Each structure stands twice: as structure tokens, then as C-alpha cells.
Amino acid sequence: MSTPNTVIIRSESQVLAANKMLRNTYMLLSMTLLFSAMSxxxxxxxxxxxxxxxxxLVGYFGLLFLTTKLRNSAWGxxxxxxxxxxxxxxxGPIINLYLQAFTNGNQLVMMALGGTGTIFLGLSAYALTTRKDFSFMRGFLLVGVLVAFLAGLGAxxxxxxxxxxxxxxMFIVLMSGMILFQTSEIVHGGETNYIMATVSLYVSIYNLFLSLLQLLGVFGGDE
Incomplete structure (x- = not known):
């Protein structure tokens, strides 16, 4: 039988584990985003x-599979x-295309970056401060991403x-949901591997940026 002290200790250890997970994830995410920007x-x-x-697609899924296999080792x-x-x-070539195709290309790229950062920070802060459990979104997000991916290939x-x-x-909505879901998973112990948590958040940020850039180019681009 669990005593009140045991429950408190267990709760404190879970909070410490979640905080460590968050710290490791955001540190690695910052490093990978910087490295990606340099690339x-x-x-x-x-x-x-x-x-x-x-x-x-071959490079992405191949490296994603490799990362998943090596997630519990230093090679990950x-x-x-x-x-x-x-x-x-x-x-890089996609950004160059926007810079060359639009006279306000620099502005479009910066707006997409700013929008991506604002959405990510806002949703992350909301999930962290409210500590709501967004695990109920798992099925919807998986199906939604699959449908959007196939539709994107068709387009x-x-x-x-x-x-x-x-x-x-669709991707803007889905990636926003993924940020909420993944942050919630870290907070509530659903994700305990910071490498996989980083991959999930990185992919959400990457797709969010590209989707915002495309919409801005169509509706705000000056040729």
C-alpha cells in the first residue's frame, strides 16, 4: 500500500524527470535548429x-529510421x-527561390520565421503552463498528417x-497540434527519449515554416 509520503516522493521524482527531459530536449532542439540553419x-x-x-523523401525517411534505431545510444x-x-x-534552395522570385522575398522569409517562432513559443508555453494532457489528439494527428502528406504528393x-x-x-494546423501534443507528452511522461522528442518538434517547426512561407508567397509575394 502506498503511503502519502511515497506518493509525494513519486510525484516529485516524476516532476524532476519531466523537467530534465524538457531541458535536454530544448537544448538539443536549439542546437539542431542552429545546425540546420547553418546548413x-x-x-x-x-x-x-x-x-x-x-x-x-528517401534521405529524410532513411535518416529518420536511423535516428529511431539509434535513439538510445550516443550514435543517436x-x-x-x-x-x-x-x-x-x-x-536552402527553397529559400533562395523565394528570394529570387519575389522582390519582397527577404520580408516573406523573415515573416515566416517570425510566425513560426511565435506559434512554437506560444503553444509550448501554453502546454507547459496549463499542463493539459493533449494525448487525445494522437489519432487525429496521425491520420491528419498521413492525409496531408499524400495530398501534398498529389499536388x-x-x-x-x-x-x-x-x-x-492543413500542415499549419496539424503541426501546431503536434507541438501541443509532443510538449504534453514530455510533461506527462509519455515521451522519455529526448532525441525522439527533439526530432518530432524539429519536424513540426520545419513543416510549419515551409507552410507559412508558401502561403505568404502566394498571398503576399510581389513578383
Whole structure:
């Protein structure tokens, strides 16, 4: 039988574990975002071409699988930097495209960055301060991301601009939900591996930025 003291000790240990998890996750997330930004900057400076949808997907899912397999070892840190560095390299040509295609390209990129940061910080703060459990969103988010991903592939291969815009709007909503869900999972002990937590948050931030940039380009871009 658990005594009140045992319950209190257990509760305190859970809080300490969650705080440590949050600290490790946000520290690694900051490092991977910085590394990804450096990779994107290098790609832009060298004016590298975009590798294409197929190479991007193969590289992303391959490195994601590797990171998942190595998540409990020191090699997992190397693989997550390989993943985020690769995604940064694919991001550079996209940003260059917006800078060259629009006279206000710099403004669009900065607005997308600012919007991404505001959404991420706001939702994270909400999940952390309220400590609400958003685990009920798991099924909806999994199905939603799968549908949006397939719709996005259809928009690319069949060149359907309207569908592409709809997918971007869907991704903004879904990635916002993912930020709430993943932060809640960390707080409530549903996610105990900071490497996987970092990957999830990084992917949400990456997709959120791209989706905002695309919508801003369509509705606010000056050619």
C-alpha cells in the first residue's frame, strides 16, 4: 500500500524527470535548429540545386529510421544532426527561390520565421503552463498528417496549386497540434527519449515554416 509520503516522493521524482527531459530536449532542439540553419546558409551561399522530392523523401525517411534505431545510444546524437543538417540543405534552395522570385522575398522569409517562432513559443508555453494532457489528439494527428502528406504528393506530381495551398493550411494546423501534443507528452511522461522528442518538434517547426512561407508567397509575394 502506498503511503502519502511515497506518493509525494513519486510525484516529485516524476516532476524532476519531466523537467530534465524538457531541458535536454530544448537544448538539443536549439542546437539542431542552429545546425540546420547553418546548413541552409551554406546551401544558399553555394547556390546548390534542390535535390528533388524523391531524394528528399528517401534521405529524410532513411535518416529518420536511423535516428529511431539509434535513439538510445550516443550514435543517436550523430544521426539527428545528420538528419537536421540534411533537411537544412534541402531548405536552402527553397529559400533562395523565394528570394529570387519575389522582390519582397527577404520580408516573406523573415515573416515566416517570425510566425513560426511565435506559434512554437506560444503553444509550448501554453502546454507547459496549463499542463493539459493533449494525448487525445494522437489519432487525429496521425491520420491528419498521413492525409496531408499524400495530398501534398498529389499536388506536387499532378501540379495542382489549389490543393498545394490547402495542404499548406492543413500542415499549419496539424503541426501546431503536434507541438501541443509532443510538449504534453514530455510533461506527462509519455515521451522519455529526448532525441525522439527533439526530432518530432524539429519536424513540426520545419513543416510549419515551409507552410507559412508558401502561403505568404502566394498571398503576399510581389513578383
Amino acid at each position: 541552409a546558409g551554406l546551401s544558399m551561399m553555394l547556390n546548390l540545386p534542390h535535390p528533388g522530392v524523391v531524394v528528399t 546524437l550523430l544521426s539527428i544532426f545528420a538528419l537536421t543538417g540534411f533537411m537544412g540543405l534541402t531548405l 506536387i506530381f499532378f501540379t495542382i496549386p489549389a490543393l498545394s495551398l490547402a495542404v499548406s493550411a
